[in-house]
Amino acid sequence: MIKFFRKIRQNMIKENKASKYLLYAIGEIFLVVIGILIALQINTWNQERILKIEEKGIVKSLHNEYLQNKKLITTSITQSETCIHTLKSIMNLIGKDEEFTRKANSDSLLFYAFDPPIFRPSENTISGLIQSGRLELIQNKDLVNLIYEWGRTMKALTDNSKRVMINLDDRVFPYLSKHYSLKDMDAYGELQWENKTILAIDKLKIFEDIEFENITDDFIYRVLYNKNKLVELETIIDSILKETEQ
Known part of the structure; x- marks a missing residue:
């Protein structure tokens, strides 16, 4: 094709047809420009196609990841509710007469009351997207907003969970180690005594102590906060699954 146009151009020059050659040259330039534009457009289409394929892969990964997180958070919410219920049962024992208190299995109650769940979701896909800057590939803005909302709520939960664990180590267990038998509590855990x-220890004395009542009340507040954040996260998970179900 190039040789063909070159031959026409040479013939026009030999015949001294300047005006025709000029029109031809303009036409040739026009064709070259059109060819470049078409090539650029094809390249753009190809890039967009590649990005669409990558976006679909990301959305699919998010969906699968949050299907797993849905199961994890359902379990954590159930465990939190059990923990709160048990803590309230302990509060119901405080201040009651000894005969009433002895009917309860305080060893079991204390073990499960002060063993709150720690929610550890899978966040590999989101972390990878944020760190690599590929989050912008997602065209669904509602989904992007949900991802940011997940991050904010998850941070609030994580921060409070750390405070809960510090409270256990610095306040709850030091108190119980002085006024109760941890061995009797741990009979319901992995140690299985x-x-x-x-x-010789009067374990029921803690149910007459205002300090223990305050410790328990404070702990219920902290675990309840976590449970409420878990419920918020569950709602976000449901929304993410809906946006990615395609």
């Missing part, structure tokens, strides 16, 4: 402590 078969025999109770043989040391």
Whole structure:
């Protein structure tokens, strides 16, 4: 094709047809420009197609990841509700007469009351998107907003969960270690002690102590905050799954 146009151009020059050659040259330039524009457009279409394929892969990964998180958060919410219910049962024992208190299995209550769940979701896809700057590939702005909302709510939950664990280490267990038998409590955990402590200790005294009541009340507040954040996260998860179900 190039040789063909070159031959025409040479013939026009030999015949001294300047005006025709000029028109031809303009036409040739026009064709070259059109060819470049078409090539650029094809390249743009190809890039857009590649980005669409990548976006679909990201959306699919998000959907699969949050299907897993849905199961995890359902379990965590249930465990939080059990923890709160048990803490309230303990509060109901405080200040009651000894006969009433002895009917309760305080060892079991204390073990499960002060063992709140820690929610650890899978965030590999979101972390990768944010760190690589590929979050902008998602064209669904509602989905992008949900991802940012997830991050904000998850941070609030994580920060409070850290405070809960600090409270356990610095306040709850130091108190119980002085006024109760941790061995009797741990009989319901992995240690599974078969025999109770043989040391002389009146474990029921804690239910007459205002300090223990305050510790328990404060702990309920902290666990309830976590539970409410878990419910918020569950709503976000449901919305993310809806936006990515395609």
